[in-house]
Amino acid sequence: MRILTAGLAVTAAALLGLAAFAVLNLRALVGAHQGRLVARIERAIGRPFAVGDVSPSWWPLGIRLHAVTVGEDPAFGTEPFLDAEGVVMGVRAWPLVRGRIEAAGITLETPHLNLVRAEGGRWNVASLGGPTARKDGRGKSKERRLALRVPIEWMVGVALARVRDGTITITDRSRGAAAPVVLRHVSVRATDVRVGAAAHVGVEAALFRASEPDVRLELRTAALGEHDLAHAPFTARLTLDGVDMAELSDRLGRPRFASGRVQQVTIDVEGTLDRPHATFAVEATDPTLRIGALPLGALQPIAVQARLSRAGESLTIEDLRATVGTLVVRGRGAGELDPWRLSLDLRSDPAGAAGLDLGLRTIALRALEGRVAFGRAGVAFAPLSLHVDDVPVSLRGEMTGVDPPVMAMQVEAQPFGGTLAAGLAIDASGAARAQIEAAAIALGPATTRLVPEVAGRVEGRGSGTAVLTGRIVDGAIAVGSLTGGGTLGIVDGRLRDVNLPDRVVQSVEALPFMPTLVSASTRERYSALFASRDTVIESATLPFTIARRRLTVEHGVLVNPAYQVAGDGWLDEARALRFRGTVLLGSAVSRTLREDVRAAKYLATDDGRIALPFVARGQLDAVRVEPDVKRLRARSLEALLGPERDGAAAPDAGAARRERRRDGGFERQVIERLEKLLRP
Numbered sequence: 001m002r003i004l005t006a007g008l009a010v011t012a013a014a015l016l017g018l019a020a021f022a023v024l025n026l027r028a029l030v031g032a033h034q035g036r037l038v039a040r041i042e043r044a045i046g047r048p049f050a051v052g053d054v055s056p057s058w059w060p061l062g063i064r065l066h067a068v069t070v071g072e073d074p075a076f077g078t079e080p081f082l083d084a085e086g087v088v089m090g091v092r093a094w095p096l097v098r099g100r101i102e103a104a105g106i107t108l109e110t111p112h113l114n115l116v117r118a119e120g121g122r123w124n125v126a127s128l129g130g131p132t133a134r135k136d137g138r139g140k141s142k143e144r145r146l147a148l149r150v151p152i153e154w155m156v157g158v159a160l161a162r163v164r165d166g167t168i169t170i171t172d173r174s175r176g177a178a179a180p181v182v183l184r185h186v187s188v189r190a191t192d193v194r195v196g197a198a199a200h201v202g203v204e205a206a207l208f209r210a211s212e213p214d215v216r217l218e219l220r221t222a223a224l225g226e227h228d229l230a231h232a233p234f235t236a237r238l239t240l241d242g243v244d245m246a247e248l249s250d251r252l253g254r255p256r257f258a259s260g261r262v263q264q265v266t267i268d269v270e271g272t273l274d275r276p277h278a279t280f281a282v283e284a285t286d287p288t289l290r291i292g293a294l295p296l297g298a299l300q301p302i303a304v305q306a307r308l309s310r311a312g313e314s315l316t317i318e319d320l321r322a323t324v325g326t327l328v329v330r331g332r333g334a335g336e337l338d339p340w341r342l343s344l345d346l347r348s349d350p351a352g353a354a355g356l357d358l359g360l361r362t363i364a365l366r367a368l369e370g371r372v373a374f375g376r377a378g379v380a381f382a383p384l385s386l387h388v389d390d391v392p393v394s395l396r397g398e399m400t401g402v403d404p405p406v407m408a409m410q411v412e413a414q415p416f417g418g419t420l421a422a423g424l425a426i427d428a429s430g431a432a433r434a435q436i437e438a439a440a441i442a443l444g445p446a447t448t449r450l451v452p453e454v455a456g457r458v459e460g461r462g463s464g465t466a467v468l469t470g471r472i473v474d475g476a477i478a479v480g481s482l483t484g485g486g487t488l489g490i491v492d493g494r495l496r497d498v499n500l501p502d503r504v505v506q507s508v509e510a511l512p513f514m515p516t517l518v519s520a521s522t523r524e525r526y527s528a529l530f531a532s533r534d535t536v537i538e539s540a541t542l543p544f545t546i547a548r549r550r551l552t553v554e555h556g557v558l559v560n561p562a563y564q565v566a567g568d569g570w571l572d573e574a575r576a577l578r579f580r581g582t583v584l585l586g587s588a589v590s591r592t593l594r595e596d597v598r599a600a601k602y603l604a605t606d607d608g609r610i611a612l613p614f615v616a617r618g619q620l621d622a623v624r625v626e627p628d629v630k631r632l633r634a635r636s637l638e639a640l641l642g643p644e645r646d647g648a649a650a651p652d653a654g655a656a657r658r659e660r661r662r663d664g665g666f667e668r669q670v671i672e673r674l675e676k677l678l679r680p
Helices: 002-045 093-097 152-159 245-251 443-450 500-509 520-525 587-596 598-603 629-641 651-662 664-678
Strands: 053-058 061-070 082-091 103-117 132-135 141-144 162-172 181-191 199-206 215-221 234-244 258-271 276-291 294-299 302-311 314-324 327-337 340-348 354-357 362-375 378-388 391-402 405-413 419-426 431-442 458-473 483-495 535-547 550-560 563-572 576-585 611-619 624-627
Touching: 234 245, 245 258, 245 276, 314 340, 327 362, 362 391, 378 405, 431 443, 443 458, 458 535, 500 563, 500 576, 500 611, 500 624, 520 587, 576 587, 587 598
Parallel strands: 103 162
Antiparallel strands: 053 061, 061 082, 082 103, 132 141, 162 181, 181 199, 199 215, 215 234, 234 258, 258 276, 276 294, 276 302, 294 354, 302 314, 314 327, 327 340, 340 362, 354 362, 362 378, 378 391, 391 405, 405 419, 419 431, 431 458, 458 483, 483 535, 535 550, 550 563, 563 576, 576 611, 611 624
16 A cells, blocks of 8 residues: 555656646746747738737646737738737647647637628638748848648637637628628637547627627538648538527628518538538528518518538529428529529418518418529519419519619519509619509409408499509608509499489588479489489599699599599598589489479589589598589579670670669569579
8 A cells, every 4th residue: 555655656746747847848938939939820820910928828738928919911901800818829748848839729818800801702811821921121022931831721720729708700891881790709619629630619609699699600520631621521500599680681781681580590511611511490480571671571480491502603402491370382493603693493382371460461471483583683583473362463573672672573463353464663763663554353352451441332343554653762652752643444333332422412402492302203213323322333434643642533434324423532641532523413314303393404404414513521431422512502693694605705795784783673583583493
């Protein structure tokens, strides 16, 4: 036992001695070779390298560099590529005993790393390890070549052996004014980072959260340093939790492209950089989607999985599966990396639907099929068809800008049993133009869906054409910018629970001193006209214009076998209606009214038909029909005094009229006519 104890003591003493000797060697080596060490690091990285102080580190055993700064490639700016409070280069103990320094790993303490991508696509890390410029005796820059260039993947792997509380700022200038992506509280742990080993690197960082890690990367590579970067085999898994889509869109240079939150994004990659295979999965709940400045709405939960492969510049999507609500969309595609393009063939399963919440209502999307092509110029639909609330819709065209939206699109649909074709164009200034043609649209379901205030009150088939212009600002039509015009035609129509001619007759009869125009026997004789609950429309033509936030109808005509309605009116954006029209009864019923009521003849036109002027006004869901007293009064005076001659009156005409009025017989004639008008 004593022998064992003595042996252990001797061993411990020897180890302590070796450790002390190693420490002394480390102090001596650092003191003697401090300048050479800094110069060697500068030559190795090919960048200006500055350090505040160099001192031994007792734990971990190695060399500590204080206030470290690595300069930037001049082509990318003047800000430091890397600055850190401290860099600890660990060394192996046994070589140190023998008077040699052999690196065992590097730890970066609170580093700030700037990664920059230029407009041409080149990254600032590409020049690491390259030649440095030094000045000769004449003050001119002279390039110095390294005799042995360390593989960049090995050197970076050693440098990232361990990182504590770092910050990485990624600026992609190739995307224009994209906001930098900042990774905070970066933690890196690497094992077996040496030439020929199977290295493992684990990274955690906070991207969207304040301090909790939400980005995780696990990277493994075999035979480190034995292959160039493009052909080095590796496996990697990238996981992002709680992705803020609005913030991500801003950072990727696509502001307001999407908003909402994605629960998790997982990307698995294997192979080599020149021939990688990747699968990714996305899970999101109620993401609010936009196309640039155009808001689309919030979708139901989304889950996306896909497998991709790359061979050189070619990209293949072998299997894409997207589930939105109960809608399952599958796709395959192919593309190229330079120039960037990707074409996807999509088709959904027959069953299932996706709900898109538009705020005021939710629509169902189903039966998606077609091709979508992406490129640097934008996205093209060639074509893409789907059902929107069971309405077949086909899109063909392209979108070349998102903020502001720039597009040229053709839309074909079969809404409400009819057909619709529209051409839509929006230019970079926001000027928009739409040309629309519609035929045989069922007005009942259309008004129920689009104008709920009159749901169940309108029937018939509508057709028409329109040309509209406007300006798009912040994804919406600028207030007051919508203008245009067109014509709406209606056949076989009906206004439920509104008998317009009967309502107008009753409102006229309610005027003071106005006799009953339609007797009970006449109502019974023309029951189809006066006893019906509805207004029956054989045909209608409504020319309209849109301007100053109003839809105006001029010379609109509604035709029924027993009467006709004509007039002008408007409907504003607050759904307030005003229509000034005339009910012109048919010849047969007009003749009956003139025979029953002598006063009715004063409401007749030159061809003998009774004309009843009216005004309809109020909110769309509570329209009042009233007699147009002003026009009735004008017609009565004309009936009493006789029509004026066309054009200006002759000089003697006024004198003759004044002479008649001085005649007592004229006053008697007026009184007689009033009595006849008021007492049939």
